[in-house]
Amino acid sequence: MQTAPEIGINELRKLIQTISERFDYDFSNYSSASFKRRIQRFIEIKRLGSVENLVNKIISGEIKKNELFTEVSVNVTELFRDPSFWKYLRKVLLEQNFSQNLKIWQIGSSSGEEVFSLMILLNDLNLLSKAEVISVDFNAGIIEKAQSGLIPGKSMELNTSNFIKTGYKGELTNYFTAEGDNFKLNKDLLSKIKFKEINFVKDSFSGSVDIILCRNILIYHNPQMQNDILKKIHQSLNMSGLLILGSRETIEWSEIASKYTMLGPEERIFKKNKV
Amino acid sequence: MKEVDLNRKYKAIVIGGSAGSFQVLCKILNKLPEDFSLPIFICCHRLKHIRNGLIEALSIKSIKEVKEPDHNEPIKRGKIYLAPANYHMNIELGNYISLSTEEMVNNSRPAIDITFETCAYVYKDKLIGILLTGANKDGALGMKKVKDYGGMTIIQDPEESVIDTMPKAAMSVTKIDHVMKVEEIIKFLIELNKVTQL
Structure with missing residues (x-):
């Protein structure tokens, strides 16, 4: 050894x-x-x-x-990772009462599981028709994989177990079609996702976005870069917009710390304060 | 207790354990003086989907607060940090903690080896590594790193350990400075605090 x-x-x-x-x-x-x-x-x-x-x-x-x-990059392959989070997000989105169109960014496409989970939730909440979803990653190779909509059949057991814990309606397999050893996300969901390559370090994020889902991206970066990414997110997020981080990520030591209120004690969903 | 080098050079303590270590950690934290000045990093094997519980249980037994750090959390004097469920806990140059979701190491996440190795890299000879009872060999290579960088290595006496695989594995890959029973570890930490407080 x-x-x-x-x-x-x-x-x-x-x-x-x-x-x-x-x-x-x-x-x-x-x-x-x-x-x-x-x-x-x-x-x-x-x-x-x-x-x-x-x-x-x-x-x-x-x-x-x-x-x-x-x-x-660490490409985690799980649908509905942290089911308690997805359960809570559903509750939060229901309470938000979105009237007009909803612009959502999901940062870190990885192999697609995170944005696929998001699409299933939006469908469950009947928000699909008014949502615009953009998934970004710094790695063009991995985006191609996510774009295929495929997830390996062998991960379906864990995915299903996660899905059941979220308490969402229906069966997970209803959202997928079997394709050889894989499952492919149904076209009505997959076609609504726009994938985009972005350089987190160099590119500025532009847009007026309502929700930014950025789970387990900050954990790759040091405090300086964490602060930079959070500032970019902050500039792109609409007033009262939601910033969503991974379960052990926080805005606490960053420049934007005072500009958000954490919803609930447990999950890392931050609402941009009205100023 | 045998002669132990109580030196004020030490800057941090890292503790690892697995099967049977919870009770041991409770005992240690329960006796730790409130003004204990060095940061303590704890990595013990735990269940993936149970986020809470361990931290609360340890906090109840501890006089000091036990904290599961967030990613990029600054390290403070005298604080106790517990590796969170399903994340590896790394100590970084620049005095902060980072977390990662990489593959399991030794079938574990958090892995003791990772916390020990990154801790050794940062604190070098100013680190004390303590490995407790456990049923696998995670932590052995971490202890080797602690020793290689000139730190102090302590294992819980295998005779006293509920399962001695872990302390014995460390013994087989590196030099162990001290084999101690839990009571001796506690006494050592109390004595050490008198020196590092100065």
Whole structure:
């Protein structure tokens, strides 16, 4: 039993610089402990042996952007992750009484489960016709996967168990059609999602949005970047709009902390204050 | 108690445990002085879907508040941090805690190895690692990192442990500075606090 050699700070800087130059994405404000482990894991999977080899193969073009980014990001594959959250979100949306059209962003498409869950909820609440849903990710490769609407059949047991815990109506499988070993989200839901590639570090978010669902994205980033992302979100969110974070993410130490009120004691749903 | 190096250089304590460790943690936290000055990071194996309960139970037994940190939470003197359910807890350079949802390590999330390894990287020789009773080998490599960076390693006496797999696994991969019974761990922490308080 051996621990992998620790990646040195200089090696890491060199790698981040190379990725930034070649793939136009700056990882310098990623959470450093987990980023190092993701890189270590990638090196092991691809049998590269060292960070230096990884750097060289990025430069030579042997390692492609999409394959690296897909391994670096943690793509969790669960519908209705944290059922208690989805149960609470349904209650909150019912109380909001949306009169006009509803613009929603879901940040971090990953393999699609989060936005698929959202579509099922909107359908359940009869909000589908007035909702505009945009799902964004920094990784074009993973967006393609999400766009296919497919989820692996082997994850259906966990998905169904989550779905039952949310207390939503109907059967989860009614929203999907079996396709080989996979299940495909029904077209009426899938076609309503707009997918978009976005560079969280460089791009500004623009728009007047009513709900921003951004669960487990901040956990990849260090405090500085967390603050930057929250500021971008803040600028795009309408008055009384909802900012939704993962169960252990918070706005507490950021510049926007005083501008929101957390709804309920448990789930991380923040409502933008009217000023 | 055998001679222990009570040195004021220590800046943090990390504790790991699994099967049987809950009672042990309760005992330790119950006896910890209110003015205990070092931050304590605790990682113990817990059920994925049960978010609450453990923190409340530990808080009741503890004189000090036990907190499950949020991502990017700043580390404060004398605070006790418990790794939340279904997240790995990392200690980061720059004095804050990060959380991650990566794959399980040793079938565990939170994994003790991850908390110990990141803690060792940040605190180097100023860290004390304590591994308690447990039924698997998670934490062993973490203890090795603590030792490799010059920190102090303590395991709960296997004879006293409900299940001794975890402390014994640590013993097999690295040098253990002290084997202590729970009462000795408590006494050690109280004595250490007198030194680090100065």
